Amino acid sequence: MLKIVVLVSGGGTNLQALIDAQEAGTIKNGKISCVISSNPSAYALERAEQHGIATVVLNRKEYPDVASYSQAVLHTLQEQEADLVVYAGFMTILDESVCNAYPNKMMNVHPALIPSFCGKGFYGLHVHEAALQKGVKLTGATVHFVTAVCDGGPIILQKAVAVKDNDTPETLQRRVMEEAEWEILPKAVSLFCEGKIKVTDQKVSITD
Template identity: 55%
Template sequence: MLRVAVLVSGGGTNLQAIIDRIEDGTIKNTEIVMVISNNKNAKALQRAEKHHIPSMCISPKDFESRAVFNQTLLKTLMDLNVDLIVLAGFMVVIPPEMIQNFRNRIINVHPSLIPSFCGTGYYGLRVHEAALARGVKVSGATVHFVDEGTDTGPIILQKAVEIKTGDTPEILQRRIMEQAEWQIMPKAIDLIAAGKVKVEDGRVIIEEETA
């Protein structure tokens, strides 16, 4: 059984997509052992409670320094003995010591087709504003492992989404969530739970289904 911790900051729509796919059996051999938010008012915590999933708030604001917060977050995750950490809209910089302790065991979803519209400063609506301003015809989402860079870790899955005439950043954001993020994040977790994801030379190899 894959033990997963989901880290959130806001509404938790990606968390909900994961919960739904675990409950309907699309994601197999996986349990969410904890939802952690840096925001005590995050709706994601209510989603966890509704589905009887343990949750807690660990906020940098509650510690005398970022270093102490980092140590507390890392110790909490290690004490939970998690196999995989899922960043589902977690708006806190992941400390290097956490990446080192969970190498290729932290995944994130980014609302573009990396390497386009990613990196420092590209988050939330800013990603979609940039895509529309550039006039690209497709955008999408990427699930990737987290490394020390920003959106630079090995790519696991990507899905393209068409950009339509008249799209606003908000409309495009919603379409990418519905058509890409909520599909490829659960799929990536299921592949990892099935032991089908390997990282070789900085690239992800997905074991194909055998007939």
């Protein structure tokens, strides 16, 4: 059984999707062993505690720079013996020392179809504002491995979501979460834990 450590900063809706999938038995050969938050008041911590999952708070504001914070997170991941690290609304940038320590073992869900609307500055509602401004007819979500390049790691799963004429950034954000993020993130986690993901030349193949 692989140990999954989830990194959070806010409400924890993606964490809840993972917890629900775990309790429904759809995440195979893996279990959330710990939730690490960069924000001591994140509601995600309550979600974890309600389901008996250990939590650690590493308050970003208590560290002087990215390097020292990254080392604290890395130390905690090693302490927790993490097999897979999942970014679930984790709003803090870590330096490459962390992803280098967990090559193809850290994954993130991004609320767009990468390579569209991704990279530095594209997070939260900003992504959906940009999609609406561009007038795209399809958006969606992407689960990818984390590398030193922001949103640039190998793509694991994607799912498209239709954009409606009367969408606001808020309604689009909600629909992308419900129809895509909450579905493909637990699925990608389970595929990893089942040993069904292979990365070759920055491309992911999934075995049956």
